[in-house]
Amino acid sequence: MPDKHVVAGFIQHKNHGDRESNLRHIGQEIKQLAERGTQLVVLQELHNDAYFCQGEDIRHFEQAEALDGPSFQHLSQIATQQNMVIVASIFEKRAEGIYHNTALVIEKDGKLAGFYRKMHIPDDPGFYEKFYFTPGDHTYPAFSPIATSLGKLGVLICWDQWYPEAARLMALAGAEILIYPTAIGWDPADNPEEQQRQLNAWHQVQIGHAIANHLPVISCNRVGFEADPGHQEPNNKTSGIQFWGNSFICGPQGETLLQANGADSVSQCCEISLHRSAELRKIWPFFRDRRIDAYNDLTQRYIDE
Amino acid sequence: MPDKHVVAGFIQHKNHGDRESNLRHIGQEIKQLAERGTQLVVLQELHNDAYFCQGEDIRHFEQAEALDGPSFQHLSQIATQQNMVIVASIFEKRAEGIYHNTALVIEKDGKLAGFYRKMHIPDDPGFYEKFYFTPGDHTYPAFSPIATSLGKLGVLICWDQWYPEAARLMALAGAEILIYPTAIGWDPADNPEEQQRQLNAWHQVQIGHAIANHLPVISCNRVGFEADPGHQEPNNKTSGIQFWGNSFICGPQGETLLQANGADSVSQCCEISLHRSAELRKIWPFFRDRRIDAYNDLTQRYIDE
Numbered sequence: 056m057p058d059k060h061v062v063a064g065f066i067q068h069k070n071h072g073d074r075e076s077n078l079r080h081i082g083q084e085i086k087q088l089a090e091r092g093t094q095l096v097v098l099q100e101l102h103n104d105a106y107f108c109q110g111e112d113i114r115h116f117e118q119a120e121a122l123d124g125p126s127f128q129h130l131s132q133i134a135t136q137q138n139m140v141i142v143a144s145i146f147e148k149r150a151e152g153i154y155h156n157t158a159l160v161i162e163k164d165g166k167l168a169g170f171y172r173k174m175h176i177p178d179d180p181g182f183y184e185k186f187y188f189t190p191g192d193h194t195y196p197a198f199s200p201i202a203t204s205l206g207k208l209g210v211l212i213c214w215d216q217w218y219p220e221a222a223r224l225m226a227l228a229g230a231e232i233l234i235y236p237t238a239i240g241w242d243p244a245d246n247p248e249e250q251q252r253q254l255n256a257w258h259q260v261q262i263g264h265a266i267a268n269h270l271p272v273i274s275c276n277r278v279g280f281e282a283d284p285g286h287q288e289p290n291n292k293t294s295g296i297q298f299w300g301n302s303f304i305c306g307p308q309g310e311t312l313l314q315a316n317g318a319d320s321v322s323q324c325c326e327i328s329l330h331r332s333a334e335l336r337k338i339w340p341f342f343r344d345r346r347i348d349a350y351n352d353l354t355q356r357y358i359d360e
Numbered sequence: 361m362p363d364k365h366v367v368a369g370f371i372q373h374k375n376h377g378d379r380e381s382n383l384r385h386i387g388q389e390i391k392q393l394a395e396r397g398t399q400l401v402v403l404q405e406l407h408n409d410a411y412f413c414q415g416e417d418i419r420h421f422e423q424a425e426a427l428d429g430p431s432f433q434h435l436s437q438i439a440t441q442q443n444m445v446i447v448a449s450i451f452e453k454r455a456e457g458i459y460h461n462t463a464l465v466i467e468k469d470g471k472l473a474g475f476y477r478k479m480h481i482p483d484d485p486g487f488y489e490k491f492y493f494t495p496g497d498h499t500y501p502a503f504s505p506i507a508t509s510l511g512k513l514g515v516l517i518c519w520d521q522w523y524p525e526a527a528r529l530m531a532l533a534g535a536e537i538l539i540y541p542t543a544i545g546w547d548p549a550d551n552p553e554e555q556q557r558q559l560n561a562w563h564q565v566q567i568g569h570a571i572a573n574h575l576p577v578i579s580c581n582r583v584g585f586e587a588d589p590g591h592q593e594p595n596n597k598t599s600g601i602q603f604w605g606n607s608f609i610c611g612p613q614g615e616t617l618l619q620a621n622g623a624d625s626v627s628q629c630c631e632i633s634l635h636r637s638a639e640l641r642k643i644w645p646f647f648r649d650r651r652i653d654a655y656n657d658l659t660q661r662y663i664d665e
Contacts, residue, residue, distance in 0.1 A: 174654060175649045175650075175651060179644070179645070190651070196657055196663050197651070197654035197655075197656075197657065217644070217646045218646070218650065218651075219524030219525075219527075219528060219568070220524075221651075224658065227662055227663045228657075229663070229665065255613070255615065256571045256613045256614050259564055259571060259614050260614070262564045262567075263565050263568020263569070263571070264524075266568070267522060267524050267565055267568070308557040308558070308560070308561045309561050310557050310560065339484070339522070340484070341523070342661075344481065345525065345661070346479050346480060346523075346525075346526075347660065349479060349498055349502035349503070350525050350529070350659050351502075352502065352529055353525060353528060353529065353652075353655050353659075354653075354658075355652065356650070357532055358529075358532045358533040358534070
């Protein structure tokens with residue numbers, strides 16, 4: 056079996072204040088990544104705008120757009136120009152009253168290869184996503200990799216990254232790379248030790264999915280401080296979010312291939328071997344030995360006594 | 361809610377050549393751990409003997425014993441003397457032709473609190489476990505934590521550690537600590553880079569289970585080189601196994617609490633907070649948001665196209 060490589064990259068960046076500036080930055084960075092041979096680029100979660108979910112404000116619904124709306128049209132042109140597969144992230148308006156947090160996979164020829172609507176929706180102070188995003192529904196299978204010219208991409212989004220079930224289902228459906236556009240950061244009020252534990256947990260749980268499924272992982276996170284946009288009552292304002300960057304690419308043994316820092320807008324790329332996953336599945340055949348006769352209760356909320 | 365602590369430890373050791381010597385070493389180490397306040401001790405996988413699964417030889421079945429056989433009797437006395445909960449690992453004979461790789465949980469009063477029969481059985485060169493061990497069967501739930509005076513112990517064994525499903529099911533059934541007696545090492549023929557990737561993968565996949573389930577993990581591994589016992593045809597001999605030690609205890613954010621080295625027989629202990637898991641499940645409520653409506657295919661072997 057011949058080795059199969061993909062040069063993959065990510066664009067981790069601070070919010071530039073408005074959609075036009077963010078998309079301009081992304082366009083420039085994609086061009087530079089293309090010059091370095093990048094074939095696949097992953098953008099961060101909701102890259103067009105500020106992370107608006109710090110508060111609950113119906114005015115933000117005006118930002119939402121259709122799957123084939125202006126963001127797709129714009130990035131489709133860039134994909135064609137740069138001959139690159141792009142994993143983008145939009146605030147999708149599907150119908151009046153039904154909005155999703157949606158990843159788009161745009162093929163090199165500019166066509167929409169597929170999309171994924173975030174399945175696990177968080178809601179905690181500063182991350183009021185349940186207000187905005189209807190959880191992804193599904194036909195079959197529930198977690199479907201998106202076929203592209205580079206391979207099958209197991210695209211998930213942010214909060215999904217804490218769920219081994221999502222990664223496993225993508226792997227069982229044939230994903231060759233796990234991909235997470237994400238928007239996670241610190242509450243500036245937490246102490247440095249807690250902040251470090253949270254960052255490590257975020258990093259290592261995704262490394263765990265790589266290892267358990269023998270798949271490379273690309274995770275692209277926002278970076279920089281974003282204040283609470285402040286549409287809420289003053290006493291409900293959060294202390295803002297320090298997005299922690301640290302976007303990374305790891306191989307199918309969890310080995311680090313790329314690791315961005317926690318402070319800067321950076322675009323990086325590296326080569327990923329898709330053949331290595333196949334090798335590992337022969338050496339350590341986890342998939343052979345799954346006890347599918349004993350996993351029924353994974354569909355239970357809790358196994359009450 | 362008051363904080364609840366457990367002082368937990370492990371005994372990582374080289375094979376001393378015979379059962380009597382191994383059990384003597386374990387007894388001495390438990391006594392020392394007791395003097396340091398240890399309440400719960402985890403022994404390594406198949407601690408009584410050499411790791412006999414390097415070859416397939418029916419003579420090894422003579423080593424197997426009943427749940428309440430001599431190993432239990434011996435360790436039960438030690439548990440009572442030292443007032444300690446012991447997680448032990450035996451080669452169990454359940455009936456003629458039905459043998460298991462079984463963990464025993466022995467209560468402080470010497471009674472058998474429960475047992476767990478290894479569910480995922482490996483088989484690859486040097487680890488011919490499918491020859492010896494019938495996979496664990498199960499009543500309900502399939503992965504049941506064992507109730508003790510210190511809390512509910514989610515005891516799994518070695519190859520189980522690669523399966524997020526097993527850890528999750530233990531957590532859903534109320535486990536408060538995940539515990540892995542294990543026997544894993546390097547093929548001395550592999551190069552140092554591959555050896556390091558394997559060790560890291562083993563460590564990090566278990567860290568991932570801690571994080572995804574907000575549970576502390578105790579993993580106790582064998583250490584030292586064991587040659588192929590050599591009952592096979594000479595051309596089937598393996599190059600032996602360098603068991604890599606590195607036993608560890610981590611907290612529910614995956615943070616390292618203890619980490620043994622890769623070369624020595626060592627016994628260590630530390631305090632684990634069980635309250636911290638409850639705190640984390642409020643801050644990052646993963647269990648609230650599991651998409652149990654979309655996890656059915658986890659009981660599929662593969663999702664064929």
